[in-house]
Amino acid sequence: xxxxDTFFQECEDLLAALVDGLAELESSGQDSEIVNAVFRAVxxxxxxxxxFGLDDVVSFAHAFETVLDRxxxxxLAVDGKLLRVFHKSSDQLTDLVExxxxxTAIETTARDSVLKDLETYLGDQVEEEEFSFxxxxxxxxxxxxxxxxxxxxRGVYEILFRPHAALFSNGHEPSLVFECLxxxxxxxxxxxxxxxxxxxxxxxxxxxxxxxxELTTFDSETVLHDAFEFVEGLCDLEIRPLTRPTDPLxxxxxxxxxxxxxxSSDKPQTKSEKEPKAPKATLRVDLDRVDRLINTxxxxxxxxxxxxxxxxxxxxxxxxxxxxxLEDYKLLARDIQExxxxxxxxxxxxxxxxxxxxxxxxxxxTGKPAKLLTxxxxxxxxxxxxxxxxxxxxxxxxxxxxxxxxxxxxxxxxGKPEEGTIRLTAAHRSGNVxxxxxxxxxxxxxxxxxxxxxxxxxxxxxxxxxxxxIDNLLFLPGFxxxxxxxxxxxxxxxxxxxxxxxxxxxxxxSITSDPGQGTTFTIVLPLTLAVMDxxxxxxxxxxxxxxxxxxxxxxxxxxxxxxxxGQNGRLLALRNRYVPIVDVAENLGLKSxxxxxxxxxxxxxxxxxxxxxLAVDAIHDQRQVVVKSLxxxxxxxxxxxxxxxxxxxxxxxxxxxxxxxxxxxxxSELAHEKLTQMEPxxxxxx
Amino acid sequence: xxxxxxxxxxxxxxxxxxxxxxxxFCLEITQIREIRRWTPVTALPHTPPDILGVMNLxxxxxxxxxxxxxxxxxxxxSNERNVVIVAASASDTVGMLVESVSEILSxxxxxxxxxxxxxxxxxxxxxxxxxxxxxxxxxVVDLGAVVGGDNA
Amino acid sequence: MALKVLAIDDSRTIRELLRVxxxxxxxxxxxxxxxxxxxxxxxxxGPDVVITDINMPNLDGFGVIDELRNGTxxxxxxxxxxxxxxxxxxxxxxxxxxxxxxMVKPFDDDAxxxxxxxxxxxxx
Numbered sequence: 001x002x003x004x005d006t007f008f009q010e011c012e013d014l015l016a017a018l019v020d021g022l023a024e025l026e027s028s029g030q031d032s033e034i035v036n037a038v039f040r041a042v043x044x045x046x047x048x049x050x051x052f053g054l055d056d057v058v059s060f061a062h063a064f065e066t067v068l069d070r071x072x073x074x075x076l077a078v079d080g081k082l083l084r085v086f087h088k089s090s091d092q093l094t095d096l097v098e099x100x101x102x103x104t105a106i107e108t109t110a111r112d113s114v115l116k117d118l119e120t121y122l123g124d125q126v127e128e129e130e131f132s133f134x135x136x137x138x139x140x141x142x143x144x145x146x147x148x149x150x151x152x153x154r155g156v157y158e159i160l161f162r163p164h165a166a167l168f169s170n171g172h173e174p175s176l177v178f179e180c181l182x183x184x185x186x187x188x189x190x191x192x193x194x195x196x197x198x199x200x201x202x203x204x205x206x207x208x209x210x211x212x213x214e215l216t217t218f219d220s221e222t223v224l225h226d227a228f229e230f231v232e233g234l235c236d237l238e239i240r241p242l243t244r245p246t247d248p249l250x251x252x253x254x255x256x257x258x259x260x261x262x263x264s265s266d267k268p269q270t271k272s273e274k275e276p277k278a279p280k281a282t283l284r285v286d287l288d289r290v291d292r293l294i295n296t297x298x299x300x301x302x303x304x305x306x307x308x309x310x311x312x313x314x315x316x317x318x319x320x321x322x323x324x325x326l327e328d329y330k331l332l333a334r335d336i337q338e339x340x341x342x343x344x345x346x347x348x349x350x351x352x353x354x355x356x357x358x359x360x361x362x363x364x365x366t367g368k369p370a371k372l373l374t375x376x377x378x379x380x381x382x383x384x385x386x387x388x389x390x391x392x393x394x395x396x397x398x399x400x401x402x403x404x405x406x407x408x409x410x411x412x413x414x415g416k417p418e419e420g421t422i423r424l425t426a427a428h429r430s431g432n433v434x435x436x437x438x439x440x441x442x443x444x445x446x447x448x449x450x451x452x453x454x455x456x457x458x459x460x461x462x463x464x465x466x467x468x469x470i471d472n473l474l475f476l477p478g479f480x481x482x483x484x485x486x487x488x489x490x491x492x493x494x495x496x497x498x499x500x501x502x503x504x505x506x507x508x509x510s511i512t513s514d515p516g517q518g519t520t521f522t523i524v525l526p527l528t529l530a531v532m533d534x535x536x537x538x539x540x541x542x543x544x545x546x547x548x549x550x551x552x553x554x555x556x557x558x559x560x561x562x563x564x565x566g567q568n569g570r571l572l573a574l575r576n577r578y579v580p581i582v583d584v585a586e587n588l589g590l591k592s593x594x595x596x597x598x599x600x601x602x603x604x605x606x607x608x609x610x611x612x613x614l615a616v617d618a619i620h621d622q623r624q625v626v627v628k629s630l631x632x633x634x635x636x637x638x639x640x641x642x643x644x645x646x647x648x649x650x651x652x653x654x655x656x657x658x659x660x661x662x663x664x665x666x667x668s669e670l671a672h673e674k675l676t677q678m679e680p681x682x683x684x685x686x
Numbered sequence: 687x688x689x690x691x692x693x694x695x696x697x698x699x700x701x702x703x704x705x706x707x708x709x710x711f712c713l714e715i716t717q718i719r720e721i722r723r724w725t726p727v728t729a730l731p732h733t734p735p736d737i738l739g740v741m742n743l744x745x746x747x748x749x750x751x752x753x754x755x756x757x758x759x760x761x762x763x764s765n766e767r768n769v770v771i772v773a774a775s776a777s778d779t780v781g782m783l784v785e786s787v788s789e790i791l792s793x794x795x796x797x798x799x800x801x802x803x804x805x806x807x808x809x810x811x812x813x814x815x816x817x818x819x820x821x822x823x824x825x826v827v828d829l830g831a832v833v834g835g836d837n838a
Numbered sequence: 839m840a841l842k843v844l845a846i847d848d849s850r851t852i853r854e855l856l857r858v859x860x861x862x863x864x865x866x867x868x869x870x871x872x873x874x875x876x877x878x879x880x881x882x883x884g885p886d887v888v889i890t891d892i893n894m895p896n897l898d899g900f901g902v903i904d905e906l907r908n909g910t911x912x913x914x915x916x917x918x919x920x921x922x923x924x925x926x927x928x929x930x931x932x933x934x935x936x937x938x939x940x941m942v943k944p945f946d947d948d949a950x951x952x953x954x955x956x957x958x959x960x961x962x
Contacts, residue, residue, distance in 0.1 A: 003858065007851040036895075040848065043893050047922045048851035051944040169907060171916035171938035176959045230939040230957070233930070299745030542728070588731035628747040630730075630740065638732045643740060643747045651728040651742050 007048045008101045009284075012350070014041040015097065018090050019353045022083065030071070030078045038086075039068040045093065054100040057093070060111060064089045067121045076121060085117045091357050154185070154216055157224060160238040162192075162210035167234035174211065180227050185217030214242070287383070290343050297333075297340050298531075298626035304333045305647035337531070345380035345527075348426045348435075351390060352377050355397050359422050362401035368408060369419045370401050376426035381433050385505055385525060389435070392498040396437045396521055397422060399495070404439035404519050414516065416440065433527060438520035444513040446470045452479065471511045475499040503658050506532065506547065534625050534654065535602070536646070538617040540590035543652045545625055545644055546602060550657040552611070554619060555601040572601060572613045579603070582664030583615045584655065588639050592617070604657045612661040627654065638663060698794045701817070703824055704771065704787040707759025711784075711825045712791065712817070717773045721787055724768040735761060741781055743772065750781040756832060757812060775833045782832065791824070793817055798826060841960040842866040844885035846876030846902060847920065848894045852943065856889065856920075859947035865954070873897025877905045880913070887958050888917045889941075892928070900935045907936035916957035920945065 021038035028034070046061035067085075070076040078086075092114040099106045159181075163174055181187050192210040215224070221239060228237055308326055316322060356372040363370040381389075405411070405420035412418060423438045446467060453459045453473045465473075473479060474495045502509045507525035526532065526549065534545035535554075561573040562581070571578040581601070585592040592599070592615075601613040625644035630637065641656035701712035702721075727739035727750045736755035740747050750770060754762045762768065767786040772779065798815040812831045817824040843865050845856045853869045860867045868883045870876035874896040880888065888906065892899035899919055906913050916938035921928060929940050938957050941950060955961065 003851060003854045006854050010850045040893050040895060043922065044849040044851075047943050048849055050922065051851065051855055053944075166936075169914060170933065170936050171914045171957065173959065176956065179959060180956055230933075233933055295745070302745060590731065630747065630749070637730050640731065643728070645742050645745060645747065649742055651740050651747055653728065653730070 004052060007052060008097070010048065011045055011097045011101075014045050015090070015094050016350050016353055017041045018093070019356070022086050022090055023356070025078060025086075026083055032072070035068065035072050035078075039065060039072055042068060042093070045097065049097075049100070052100075056106055056111075057096045057100050060089075060093060060096055060115065063115055063118045063122070064093060067118050070121065082121065085114070085121070087357075087360060088114050089118060091360075094357075154218055155221070156214065156216045156242040157221070158238075158240045158242050159213040159215060159224075160192075160210070160236070160240075161213060162236040163231070164234050164236075167231055170234060172231055172234065174209070177227065177231060178211075178213070181213065181215055181224075184219050184223070184227065185215055187216075188214045190214075210236075285343070290340070294340050294344070297337050298628070300333055301337055301531075301626055302645045302647070302649075304330055306649060309647040341382070341527075341531070342380075344383045346383050346386055347378050347380050348386060349377040351386050351393065352424055352426070354390065355393060355424055358394050358397045359401060362398045363420075366402050366405075368401060368405045370405060370422055371419055372397075372422050372424060374424045379426035379428060379433060381426075381525065382527065385433075388501065388505055389523075389525075392501040393424075393435075393437070395498055396495075397424070400437055400439040400441070400519070400521075404441040406442045410442070414442075428527075433525045435523040435525065436520055437523075438518055440518045443515040443517055444471055444474075444511075444519055446513075449473055468512075471513055474511060475509070506549065508549075531624050532627050532644075532654070533622065534644075535622055536620040536652065537600075537602075538620065539588065540585040540592060540617070542590065543620075543646065543650065544584075544616075545652050545654045546614075546616075546657060547641075547654065548622065550604050552603040552605055555603060555613065557599075557601055557613075574603070574613070577611075579611045579613050580664065581613045581615055582660055584660060585615075585617070587660050587664055602657075604661060612664060614655075614657065614660060614664075625652075625654070697796075698792045699798075701791045701793055701824070701826070702771070702787060703789055703791055704769075704784045706762065706782075706784045707754035707757055708785075709757075709759065709825065710788070710822055711753070711827050713771065713773060713827045713829060715790065717775065717829050719772045719774050719779065722770045722772060722781070724770055724783060738783060741770070743779070743781070746779065748772070748779050748781055750783060751832065753782045753784050753827075753832070773829055775829045777830075778833045780833050791817075791819060793819070801825075840864055840866045841887065841954065841958060842868070842883065842885045843887055843889060843954065844876070844879055844883050845869045845889040845920075846871075846873065846879075846894070846899075847889075847891040848872050849891070852891070852920070855945075856950075859945075859950050860954075862947065863951050865951075873899070873902045873905075876902050877909070877911075880906060880911060885915065886960065887954055888915060889920050889954075890917060892919060892921045892923070892932070900931065903932070903935045903937055918953060918957065 018038055018041040021034050021041065024034050025031070025038065042061050042065045046058055046065060049057035049061060067076070067089075071078055071082075076082065092111055096106055096111065098104075161174070161177070163172070167174075178187065178189055190212045192212055217224070221241065224239060225232075228235075228239075231237075308330065311322060311326060352372075352374045356374070359370050359372040362368075400422050401420065404422075406414070406416075408418055411420065421440045423436070423440075425434075425436045427434050450459070450465065450470050450473070453470075453476065454461060456479070458473065458476050458479065459465065475498075476496060479494055479496065499509050502523050502525070505525055507523055509521060509523045511519065511521050513519040532545075533548040535548060535551065537544055537546055555572070555574070557572060563571045563573060563578065565571055570581040572581050583592060583599075599615040599617060600619055601615055602619075603611060603613055605611050625646075627642045628644055629642050630640065639656055639660045640653045641659075642654045643651050644654055646652050700715040702715050702718055703710055703712040705711070725741070727741045729739040730737060733739075736752050738750045738752050741750050752762050754760060762783050762785055765785060768783060769787055770781040770783055771787070772781050774780075798817055801810055801813050801815055812828050813825045814828040815826045817826060843856075843860050845853060845860070845867065847853050847856070847869070848871055853871075857867050857869065868879060868885065870879040872894045873890075876888075876890060877897065888902075890899045890902050894902075897905070899921070903917055903919075905911070906915070906917065917936065919929075919932040919937045919940040920943055921932075921940065922943045932940050939953055941953055
């Protein structure tokens with residue numbers, strides 16, 4: 001990893017700390033510790049950005065920092081208005097860092113407007129110190145300078161140098177100063193009379209020594225002074241040109257008095273009342289390495305399953321020690337796997353932090369003031385899941401503000417606080433991660449939803465729908481209730497996209513709504529994408545896996561419960577309901593081995609087609625499988641979400657039940673067409 | 687597989703030649719991970735005929751292409767000399783079913799010529815150049831195009 | 839013996855930049871993530887020279903210098919302050935606190951190394 005990468009990674013942490021600090025500032029008022037932390041975050045970003053010449057970041061961070069410094073110094077009080085400016089500044093800084101990282105252009109108008117806000121708080125400081133980053137006040141004399149022929153351009157200087165005790169205690173060595181001077185030209189060093197003070201006054205910090213130096217050099221007097229930069233104020237120093245043929249500057253005789261160290265006021269910020277929190281030791285690891293490890297552990301699990309199967313085939317007596325050892329092996333392998341998976345787990349906090357910005361921006365854009373309340377920020381979820389949740393969550397949050405919250409006057413009329421509340425929670429529940437997005441708005445307008453669905457032909461006019469069923473219409477592709485397309489949610493993205501994104505993560509989304517009270521979206525996600533509980537099934541002659549999470553129940557049907565409709569349509573009678581049957585083999589373009597009524601039905605719930613019965617040939621067992629993604633070079637395969645490797649080393653495809661249910665209805669014709677394309681001759685050869 | 691080892695001159699590239707769809711192709715040896723005997727693969731539904739399915743390669747699931755079909759030269763006829771060439775591109779590891787593997791050639795880089803403009807040849811999309819060798823034309827396969835190949 | 843440098847900075851980026859600059863010339867590099875860590879590392883590492891940031895959590899740069907100069911360590915090892923602020927006021931404060939020298943971030947690798955050489959007299 002390059003240092004540049006390190007910098008941007010660090011920026012993420014710092015920006016998160018910044019957001020945190022601002023939130024704390026908001027909730028617990030002006031606390032110097034918090035202000036300091038916020039200041040430091042911005043300051044560190046500026047420092048690092050300077051090293052990489054990221055001028056946009058540096059100059060903005062500088063303005064931000066300057067205002068924060070005024071707060072720190074007690075010149076400014078933090079009020080709601082300033083906090084909003086800080087929030088905006090933090091958002092802007094995030095954008096600038098991202099632009100710098102991705103090397104994209106910055107939005108100068110947005111930046112300038114925030115800068116202007118900041119400037120109103122700069123007071124008269126703005127002119128005081130022109131900020132420049134040409135760095136290095138320190139000029140190190142070049143070691144090798146070719147002397148000009150003209151000796152007249154050389155100056156001879158007399159230097160009287162009497163170090164104070166503080167010079168030594170500050171870690172200086174007169175000899176090193178001489179060493180530095182000697183590199184500038186010819187130097188003679190002469191120890192003056194040793195003025196030993198009265199014995200009683202002699203302290204252990206050194207003798208009162210003084211030197212007289214004579215330096216013949218091409219360098220100017222300024223450069224000469226630079227050599228004493230660090231010791232200035234720690235010694236009596238006199239620099240006098242003896243011959244100075246070049247530039248006749250007035251003699252500078254400086255008798256710099258040693259200022260007494262100012263005690264109290266500038267006292268270092270020592271350990272505060274709070275004991276400093278010892279930072280939890282962490283290790284930054286290249287993600288590739290973790291993923292390789294996860295992959296290898298996956299192979300270990302498969303290998304363990306294979307060994308178990310081989311041993312089972314040996315038909316050993318139940319008392320055999322091997323079986324016990326095997327059980328231990330299995331447990332150990334699972335432990336390793338869980339441990340490795342935990343490496344990828346990360347708290348959802350950064351994701352949640354981003355959402356508070358979304359709420360702010362959505363609130364501003366729609367004129368509906370809103371705040372975000374979060375709980376369960378520490379909930380850990382797989383890194384990939386977090387990354388892939390960002391977009392759907394952003395969309396849901398925008399929706400919640402845009403469509404969920406009522407207009408301000410409506411809220412006031414309903415006796416609600418003017419400012420709407422969006423709640424975002426995360427929690428672990430029985431092996432799943434639950435995320436909830438809720439608003440305290442007016443709830444879903446079911447009448448309107450149903451009407452829209454009818455208008456768009458998404459539901460048949462004669463269908464009776466329950467309230468939850470109406471709510472779920474929102475997830476249908478192409479559904480959008482907003483009459484006026486707002487500039488926020490009206491981006492051609494509907495809740496169906498959110499639903500698909502969640503489904504792609506192996507999760508499901510549901511919705512509940514109370515009229516007048518608000519709407520809640522609930523997302524249920526698996527803890528990890530890498531392992532999954534599944535049923536091992538047979539479809540045609542292939543072994544496949546169905547995620548258990550998608551199955552409601554399994555059914556062994558009786559013939560009279562299967563009904564035919566039209567040419568290919570078949571329905572399963574189920575407790576006074578009819579659900580469509582989808583023959584999985586047919587759906588995948590394979591040939592069923594069994595007649596339909598000899599098959600086993602898996603009842604699944606799909607978002608698009610409600611409950612469906614998937615017909616498969618057999619269910620073998622239930623087990624945890626390691627999910628292997630299918631390489632992109634295969635393209636996306638309808639009905640298949642991934643693959644796994646079984647104990648016998650064979651690959652089993654993992655079914656995408658949602659997709660199968662969706663294509664099930666219209667698939668029969670397509671399947672026949674595909675069947676001829678499959679070239680099974682070669683596949684079955686040997 | 688017969689190998690013919692010549693002392694490799696400087697600036698030479700080693701290629702493995704093989705036949706697919708009755709034409710001779712080659713692939714740079716550094717891209718090849720291993721060559722395996724053909725074993726049945728797990729078929730994937732709804733895929734074009736040039737994707738045979740997926741195979742378990744020591745715990746990794748890799749796709750297997752029928753190279754001849756991918757080149758538009760028809761499906762590879764089943765034969766006991768069939769082998770799968772496992773090759774790794776920058777992005778992916780894939781297996782390619784070919785009729786047979788012939789030899790290892792050491793070719794000086796300037797012997798590789800640009801692909802002649804044969805518009806009719808569907809395989810051309812997957813070729814980076816050709817080598818004239820013993821009066822046969824050997825096509826140098828562009829692995830990246832095969833792996834990424836959406837123009838199949 | 840290579841010159842042993844202890845750098846105290848809460849920014850990972852700066853620590854890495856310092857590491858590259860310092861290890862490039864063959865000096866030994868140790869670092870600490872804040873003031874308290876720095877003071878602790880000092881006694882463990884026994885550096886020939888210390889580079890410290892000013893703005894740090896737990897204990898700031900002035901505190902570090904005070905602790906090293908006047909605390910249990912009572913050291914006269916050169917301490918270089920590395921800061922983004924170039925104001926002369928800050929330099930005076932650093933000097934009064936006991937700093938040996940100062941440098942402004944962003945730093946130039948060569949300049950940094952020559953300051954280290956200059957305050958330690960280390961030539962190799």
